[in-house]
Amino acid sequence: MSPVPTPPLATVAGLLTGRVAVVTGAGQGVGEGIAASMAAAGAAVVIAARRAETGEPAADRIRANGGTAVFERCDVTNRADVDAAVAAAIAQFGRLDTMVHNAVSPPGPPRPIQEIDDETIALQIATSTTASFHCAQAAFPHLQADYGSLILLTSPAGIEGSGNLPLYGAVKGAQRGLLKSLAREWGPAGVRVNAIAPVAWTPAMDTATAANPTLEARLRGRTPLQRIGDPTDDIGPVAVFLASSLSRHMTGQTLAVDGGRYLGL
Amino acid sequence: MAERRALVVGARDPGIAVAGALRERGWTATHLADDDLAWTDSTIDHLGHAPLDLVVHARYPAIARQRQAFIDLSAAHWAAAADEPLEAAIRLARAAHSRLAAVDGTMIFLVPLMASAGGEGFAAMATAAEGARLLAKSLAKTWGDDGIAVHAITLDPSAFLAADDAAGMAEANALHNAPLGHVPDLTTELTPIIDALTTNDFAGLTGASLVVDGGLWMPG
Numbered sequence: 001m002s003p004v005p006t007p008p009l010a011t012v013a014g015l016l017t018g019r020v021a022v023v024t025g026a027g028q029g030v031g032e033g034i035a036a037s038m039a040a041a042g043a044a045v046v047i048a049a050r051r052a053e054t055g056e057p058a059a060d061r062i063r064a065n066g067g068t069a070v071f072e073r074c075d076v077t078n079r080a081d082v083d084a085a086v087a088a089a090i091a092q093f094g095r096l097d098t099m100v101h102n103a104v105s106p107p108g109p110p111r112p113i114q115e116i117d118d119e120t121i122a123l124q125i126a127t128s129t130t131a132s133f134h135c136a137q138a139a140f141p142h143l144q145a146d147y148g149s150l151i152l153l154t155s156p157a158g159i160e161g162s163g164n165l166p167l168y169g170a171v172k173g174a175q176r177g178l179l180k181s182l183a184r185e186w187g188p189a190g191v192r193v194n195a196i197a198p199v200a201w202t203p204a205m206d207t208a209t210a211a212n213p214t215l216e217a218r219l220r221g222r223t224p225l226q227r228i229g230d231p232t233d234d235i236g237p238v239a240v241f242l243a244s245s246l247s248r249h250m251t252g253q254t255l256a257v258d259g260g261r262y263l264g265l
Numbered sequence: 266m267a268e269r270r271a272l273v274v275g276a277r278d279p280g281i282a283v284a285g286a287l288r289e290r291g292w293t294a295t296h297l298a299d300d301d302l303a304w305t306d307s308t309i310d311h312l313g314h315a316p317l318d319l320v321v322h323a324r325y326p327a328i329a330r331q332r333q334a335f336i337d338l339s340a341a342h343w344a345a346a347a348d349e350p351l352e353a354a355i356r357l358a359r360a361a362h363s364r365l366a367a368v369d370g371t372m373i374f375l376v377p378l379m380a381s382a383g384g385e386g387f388a389a390m391a392t393a394a395e396g397a398r399l400l401a402k403s404l405a406k407t408w409g410d411d412g413i414a415v416h417a418i419t420l421d422p423s424a425f426l427a428a429d430d431a432a433g434m435a436e437a438n439a440l441h442n443a444p445l446g447h448v449p450d451l452t453t454e455l456t457p458i459i460d461a462l463t464t465n466d467f468a469g470l471t472g473a474s475l476v477v478d479g480g481l482w483m484p485g
Contacts, residue, residue: 185334
């Protein structure tokens with residue numbers, strides 16, 4: 001399969017100048033891509049990640065590219081950690097304009113629901129819905145100060161369901177129930193709430209394609225644009241758009257950034 | 266006609282109404298009115314392992330049905346109103362699988378409209394309910410090979426909420442004047458649809474997200 005021509009990427013520079021973001025799960029994968037793109041757009045970014053061995057280097061890479069970033073250790077299932085990440089944004093940069101909740105427990109191998117253990121269920125809920133609660137509540141007082149926004153990372157599985165990962169489909173769908181309600185609730189305060197449903201290269205995708213050599217070709221074959229997204233160049237700019245005033249009339253929406261694989265909205 | 270066995274989970278309406286109406290329609294319906302927070306697989310184990318032709322999930326505890334601003338929710342409230350009901354729905358599906366597979370059964374999740382349309386003051390309930398709706402789609406994809414059909418049915422807010430709260434939700438979500446002139450009665454209009462979905466007439470349908478609200482809300 002020959003690759004579909006891809007246009008050069010337009011610059012995001014300046015779109016988020018003076019703005020501040022916290023991105024959870026930003027030590028790698030989609031989270032890091034979003035953080036890098038927001039920094040390229042001019043935002044100061046708090047890399048909120050559970051592990052310093054990924055979070056610190058991610059912040060270093062942003063700084064090496066001329067951006068502004070700090071690392072804050074953050075287990076999103078722990079409210080105190082999320083509060084600390086928000087406090088770091090305020091202490092270091094004086095404000096918080098965008099909270100991006102991206103972190104999630106890896107969904108693991110394909111399994112039907114009847115084979116999923118209690119621990120996995122609890123962990124998926126904790127990192128998806130409980131952590132969304134933490135991030136949204138901790139950020140809101142700051143977001144309402146100056147037209148801020150909350151961005152949740154969901155999944156096509158949270159729109160169309162997933163036969164391979166039914167638990168993942170449920171928790172990612174649950175986040176979309178939250179975002180629509182928050183969009184209604186926070187709209188009058190000028191705070192927007194949106195979601196991104198990406199299909200992109202992540203460590204989890206790397207693992208899956210390594211274990212299943214035909215997976216990448218099958219995914220590409222099901223995708224009109226015939227490639228899997230890049231976290232920084234394909235997913236990140238959409239997060240920048242949602243964080244910027246370019247999307248000021250959008251709230252409660254889920255953008256599927258997946259090369260056209262899901263066309264059901 | 267062979268005995269048709271159903272399990273309806275949910276201590277309040279629409280669970281109460283559907284369980285009663287199924288019995289009136291000849292089903293052997295067990296109503297599991299257990300909303301306590303210690304819900305586990307063992308909660309339905311006491312039913313034994315007999316096959317189930319139908320499992321209806323409508324379990325949203327009282328705390329999830331209380332209107333409250335998101336920013337004022339305590340962590341405990343969120344856990345009880347969002348996380349626990351979602352986990353319970355997943356556990357119910359897990360426990361129900363073998364019982365449904367034995368007879369090519371049907372599982373139906375009843376969800377409030379705010380799951381897919383959003384609901385001011387009901388973020389926790391909407392979270393749990395939209396999780397349940399997407400669980401239904403996911404299960405449908407997985408369980409088709411086992412002969413199990415799975416659907417979600419979205420109902421208008423009055424099926425779950427106190428009258429004042431339902432009216433407020435209708436106002437906030439611009440749900441005015443159902444085209445059919447009324448929202449469906451749970452006993453005489455919703456339950457026959459549930460019953461029909463278990464029949465061979467609907468053997469070609471699974472993973473459906475039906476909206477049974479008299480036409481109040483027509484998503485794209």
